[in-house]
Amino acid sequence: MNSQIVIFTDLDGSLLDHDTYSYAEAEPCLTYLRKQFIPLIFTSSKTAVEIKYLCDKTNTQHPFIAENGSLLSIPKYYFSAHQSTLGTYEKT
Numbered sequence: 001m002n003s004q005i006v007i008f009t010d011l012d013g014s015l016l017d018h019d020t021y022s023y024a025e026a027e028p029c030l031t032y033l034r035k036q037f038i039p040l041i042f043t044s045s046k047t048a049v050e051i052k053y054l055c056d057k058t059n060t061q062h063p064f065i066a067e068n069g070s071l072l073s074i075p076k077y078y079f080s081a082h083q084s085t086l087g088t089y090e091k092t
Helices: 022-035 048-058
Strands: 006-007 038-041 064-066 071-073
Touching: 038 048, 048 064, 048 071
Parallel strands: 006 038, 038 064
Antiparallel strands: 064 071
């Protein structure tokens, strides 16, 4: 069985600087995750529109969780586009 790493992160005060809301200090980590094909799932109390904007700015094309868990957004064709990095499962 192949294992897959997935990282979930809060935004305010975690990925984003508490005072400036900048993600500049996290950029080296974001670049590393992209190169390693490790999904980074944003989870926040922010609205879907706010998180989608941040996804676009950070070139993050993975599902996200918004509004304190009341909304899960999965990009169209996400699982078919990432099929090769999701691993395979054996029938039992």
